[in-house]
Amino acid sequence: MISRRDFLQVSMAASALVGASGFGNWARLAAQQSLTQDQLLQFDTFGNVSLIHVTDIHAQLKPIYFREPEVNIGVGENKGAVPHVTGADFRKLYGIDDGSPSHYALTYNDFSSLAQAYGKVGGLDRVATVVNAIRADRPDAILLDGGDTWHGSYTCYQTAGQDMVNVMNALKPDAMTFHWEFTLGSDRVREIVGDLPFAALGQNIFDAEWDEPAEDFAPYKFFERGGAKIAVIGQAFPYMPIANPRWMFPEYSFGIRDEHMQEVVDQVRSEGADLVVVLSHNGFDVDKKMAGVVTGIDVILSGHTHDALPEPVLVGETIIVASGSNGKFVSRVDLDVRDGRMMGFRHKLIPIFSDVIEPDAEVAALIDEQRAPFKDQLEEVIGQTDSLLYRRGNFNGSWDDLICDALLSEREADIAMSPGVRWGPSLIPGDNITREDIWNVTSMTYGKAYRSEMTGEFIKVILEDVADNIFNPDPYYQQGGDMVRIGGMGYRIDISKPQGERISDMTLLKTGEAIDPAKNYVVAGWASVNEGTEGPQIWDVVESHIRKMGTVTVSENNSVKVEGL
Amino acid sequence: MDFTRRDTLALGAGAVALTVLPFRVNAAGEDAIAAFTGGAEVAEGGVNLDAPEIAENGNTVPIGVSAEGATAIMLLAMGNPTPGVATFNYGELAGSTMASTRIRLAGTQDVVAIAKMADGSFAKATKNVKVTIGGCGG
Numbered sequence: 001m002i003s004r005r006d007f008l009q010v011s012m013a014a015s016a017l018v019g020a021s022g023f024g025n026w027a028r029l030a031a032q033q034s035l036t037q038d039q040l041l042q043f044d045t046f047g048n049v050s051l052i053h054v055t056d057i058h059a060q061l062k063p064i065y066f067r068e069p070e071v072n073i074g075v076g077e078n079k080g081a082v083p084h085v086t087g088a089d090f091r092k093l094y095g096i097d098d099g100s101p102s103h104y105a106l107t108y109n110d111f112s113s114l115a116q117a118y119g120k121v122g123g124l125d126r127v128a129t130v131v132n133a134i135r136a137d138r139p140d141a142i143l144l145d146g147g148d149t150w151h152g153s154y155t156c157y158q159t160a161g162q163d164m165v166n167v168m169n170a171l172k173p174d175a176m177t178f179h180w181e182f183t184l185g186s187d188r189v190r191e192i193v194g195d196l197p198f199a200a201l202g203q204n205i206f207d208a209e210w211d212e213p214a215e216d217f218a219p220y221k222f223f224e225r226g227g228a229k230i231a232v233i234g235q236a237f238p239y240m241p242i243a244n245p246r247w248m249f250p251e252y253s254f255g256i257r258d259e260h261m262q263e264v265v266d267q268v269r270s271e272g273a274d275l276v277v278v279l280s281h282n283g284f285d286v287d288k289k290m291a292g293v294v295t296g297i298d299v300i301l302s303g304h305t306h307d308a309l310p311e312p313v314l315v316g317e318t319i320i321v322a323s324g325s326n327g328k329f330v331s332r333v334d335l336d337v338r339d340g341r342m343m344g345f346r347h348k349l350i351p352i353f354s355d356v357i358e359p360d361a362e363v364a365a366l367i368d369e370q371r372a373p374f375k376d377q378l379e380e381v382i383g384q385t386d387s388l389l390y391r392r393g394n395f396n397g398s399w400d401d402l403i404c405d406a407l408l409s410e411r412e413a414d415i416a417m418s419p420g421v422r423w424g425p426s427l428i429p430g431d432n433i434t435r436e437d438i439w440n441v442t443s444m445t446y447g448k449a450y451r452s453e454m455t456g457e458f459i460k461v462i463l464e465d466v467a468d469n470i471f472n473p474d475p476y477y478q479q480g481g482d483m484v485r486i487g488g489m490g491y492r493i494d495i496s497k498p499q500g501e502r503i504s505d506m507t508l509l510k511t512g513e514a515i516d517p518a519k520n521y522v523v524a525g526w527a528s529v530n531e532g533t534e535g536p537q538i539w540d541v542v543e544s545h546i547r548k549m550g551t552v553t554v555s556e557n558n559s560v561k562v563e564g565l
Numbered sequence: 566m567d568f569t570r571r572d573t574l575a576l577g578a579g580a581v582a583l584t585v586l587p588f589r590v591n592a593a594g595e596d597a598i599a600a601f602t603g604g605a606e607v608a609e610g611g612v613n614l615d616a617p618e619i620a621e622n623g624n625t626v627p628i629g630v631s632a633e634g635a636t637a638i639m640l641l642a643m644g645n646p647t648p649g650v651a652t653f654n655y656g657e658l659a660g661s662t663m664a665s666t667r668i669r670l671a672g673t674q675d676v677v678a679i680a681k682m683a684d685g686s687f688a689k690a691t692k693n694v695k696v697t698i699g700g701c702g703g
Contacts, residue, residue: 211627211665241621242697253627255617465698476618477695499673 035101035118035356041133046346047336048226050138051277052131055146055303056325056423058180059156059164060440061367063120063354064425066326067111068308069392073495073565076473078285083307083322094310105328105351106308112388112428118353122327124167125359125367126352130330131171132360138334140225143173144232146303146323147281150192151180152423154439155374160188163370165196170363175199175221179237179244179281179304183445186249190216201234201279203264208253219264228275228337231268233297235261235280237304239479243469245446247531256286256476258293265296275337277301283480284322291315298342299333304480306392306422310349319345326425328352378436383546385433387554390426391441394470395483395493395562398554399424399441403538404487405554406545407524411451411535414508415459416487417525420466422480433546435539442526442539449526449535457517460503463491468499489515489559496564509559594641594648594677601639601652601679602687611688612638614678615665623670623696631663632680632688638664639681644674672696 074084085093087107096102104114105121134141149168150161161184175198181189193200193216203219206212213219220233238256240249265276276297280287283304291300292315300320308324312333323331329349336344371378391397400418407416424441427433454462462484469479483493492505506515515521526538546552598607615629630638630653640650653664668676673696679689 208621239619242619246621253621255621259615462698468695469697474618479619 035353037129037357040350040353040356041130043134043137043332043334043348044346045137046334047344049228049230049275049335049337050134050141051299051301051331051333051335052134052141052143053146053279053301053321053323053331053333054127054143054327054329055281055301055323056148056306057124057145057164057327058148058152058325058423059150059161059443060122060153060327060425061124061155061163061167061370063123063126063352064326064440065111065115065120065428066122066328067388067390067392067426068106068108069394070108071394071562072392073394073471073562074285075471075495076475078288078475082309082313083284083305096310101351101353102310105353106310108392111390111426115426115428119355121354122352123354123359124171124327125361125364126354126357127327127330128171128360128363129357130350130352134332142175142223142225142230142232143171144277144279144301145173145176146279146301147176147178147236148180148303148325148423149176150184151444152440153443154378154436155371157439157443157445158374159370160184161192165192166370167363167366169197170366173198174223175201175232175234175279177201177234177236177279177281177303178205179240180444182240182249182252183244184248185445186251189249193217199232199234201232202236202254203233203261204238204254204257205234205236206253206255206257208251211253214252220268222268222271222273226337229272230275230277230337231271231273232277232279233261233264233268235278235282237281237480238286243479243481243529245529245531248445256282256290258290261290262294262296265294269296274340275299275335275342280304283475283478284320285475285478286480287320288313288315289475291318291320299335299345301331301333308349312345312347317342319347321347323349325423378434380435381432382435382438382543383433383550383552385427385431385552386429387552388426388428389433389552389554391424392422393482395560396485396557398557399426400485401487401554401557402546402552403442403526403542404485406542407449407526408488410541410545411449411524412522413451413488413524414510414521415454415489415523417462417523418485418487419527420470420482420484421527422482433552435543438539438542438546442542444527446528446533447526447538448528448533449524449538449541450528450533451522451524451535453520454523455517456506456515456519456521459489459515459521459523460506460517463493463503463506464499467493467495467502471495471502472499483560486559490561491559492561492563494564495562505561594643597639597641597649598677598679601681605685605687607679607687607689609689611682612678612680612690614676614690614692616676616692616694619695619697620670623672625667626670626694627665627667628676629663629665630678630680630690631661632678632682633662634682635662635680636683637681638662639679640664640666640668641677641679642668642670642674643677645669645671670694670696
């Protein structure tokens with residue numbers, strides 16, 4: 001028997017993106033001349049089935065900058081394994097030339113200058129062009145949306161997700177799964193899902209009262225493509241009621257439920273599935289573990305942790321595809337499905353360089369239509385930035401440093417806390433900061449900025465709790481965010497220790513004194529999952545702060561010392 | 566900006582619930598196991614314990630247990646002040662030897678199921694269930 005390795009066809013990163021190495025000139029025109037839409041879309045159609053994967057768009061209709069993380073630490077078996085490889089190590093691993101388009105798209109180094117050279121990324125009108133091009137090659141390609149679509153912008157908040165629903169419907173997806181969508185509230189989710197012209201999937205969306213599969217979401221859907229029967233199984237974010245406010249969707253329970261996943265896989269196989277695809281919002285490490293626990297899955301399209309990988313990761317006989325976030329990438333996966341099994345694949349992570357890919361006119365007009373009623377609000381310039389503003393990183397990002405500064409000063413607090421979410425585009429030095437930019441990094445349905453007193457001991461309990469959600473060596477206990485961002489306080493973290501022993505040396509920065517476990521501190525924060533949180537909306541707090549500053553400069557944050565790597 | 570500083574600098578309610586504190590195994594759990602088994606050796610395996618990795622609500626955590634050929638299954642929350650949850654007894658005519666219930670967990674801890682088999686032997690399964698503050702999922 002031929003081993004699987006013999007016929008798996010992997011397109012290397014080097015060929016996935018045409019490298020323009022050492023162009024030595026940051027001039028935008030020069031860089032772009034070396035890239036064409038045809039190069040980005042070049043793909044030798046393979047096999048008989050095509051999957052198109054987008055995920056974690058976070059309501060980014062328009063092109064944006066998005067800086068990938070510098071710090072993304074893996075623990076346990078995932079120590080040093082992708083996606084926990086960043087910067088130069090990532091480029092070396094995938095054979096990416098310094099200064100190339102892949103460098104800009106996939107790693108953080110020299111981000112500001114490369115951003116000027118290569119321009120913005122994403123934009124759903126460009127994504128539409130790519131999807132249409134793939135459908136021109138393979139008219140029955142299956143478009144799958146991994147969720148976190150109806151959340152993350154001014155217009156999405158104001159329309160309760162309707163702008164995204166309207167634009168995504170124009171792209172004609174075949175199925176979708178969910179996470180932040182549920183923070184619209186379960187009534188609104190059911191209202192939208194009831195009218196969706198495609199499948200709303202989640203094998204792990206259960207009725208909380210009866211602990212049975214919820215009736216509003218199907219576990220899977222069959223597609224007949226290229227003579228093969230394909231089952232797409234949905235896997236919603238498992239920790240929705242823990243990471244997000246449970247009171248907004250009390251009827252539903254989630255969880256990984258890998259035993260139920262196995263039952264569903266066995267069921268679709270017994271009903272004749274030739275190919276089993278899981279459209280997942282588990283996060284990459286959870287998907288990797290699940291691929292080793294559940295047998296019979298051919299492809300996992302992975303979302304939630306916002307990783308962009310130029311090659312699938314193989315676990316046993318399952319390939320895992322990670323397609324980035326914020327509309328920055330589209331993955332195309334062509335498959336050879338014969339005799340009831342996947343015989344081979346070809347994959348490409350397509351970066352959406354917005355100046356290179358022609359926008360689809362119809363979708364561009366539709367996007368402008370969604371934004372038109374809010375144009376003045378969106379475009380109002382609040383300030384400027386002298387610093388690169390970004391979010392991603394395990395411990396801090398300059399956007400969160402700015403948000404914490406706003407909380408400390410506007411709310412007169414000793415210590416500020418900002419949630420370790422991974423969404424939110426970047427701005428480069430010299431950019432205006434508009435109201436839209438502020439909402440892109442703060443918009444949510446539970447954004448009130450609380451002001452509260454906490455003892456030093458309780459602050460430590462919070463840090464230990466969140467740290468264990470990221471650095472627990474068992475991926476099934478990881479929730480997929482980053483560490484809560486702290487302003488006004490420094491600390492030391494040993495990620496190799498168990499919960500309760502990771503955090504030490506907590507220091508109040510304004511006095512340099514050690515945090516006293518028994519003393520009360522005034523803490524300002526936002527995004528509390530508790531019902532009845534009081535305070536102004538975080539975007540108003542940040543806007544007020546930026547207005548006063550005029551031009552924002554964020555200095556390097558060295559207040560978190562990381563050990564145990 | 567339509568809020569004034571005076572209005573908003575009051576200490577707000579509901580920021581974080583002060584419910585999650587570290588919990589330790591207490592001796593009462595071990596004592597209950599010893600009383601159930603009479604000190605006999607307890608093997609691993611043969612018991613299926615279905616519990617979430619992280620509790621969505623620590624006040625009502627769904628737990629399922631089953632063990633083929635069991636005459637009784639004892640369920641314990643090892644970190645609760647009173648660890649004993651329930652003991653399910655199965656007669657000879659029992660159609661299946663399984664049970665499910667919801668339990669309250671005072672904090673992150675091990676949930677343990679011990680089955681007494683028809684031949685008098687014992688088997689157990691353990692699952693660590695986290696009770697967490699939550700709130701930072703990206």
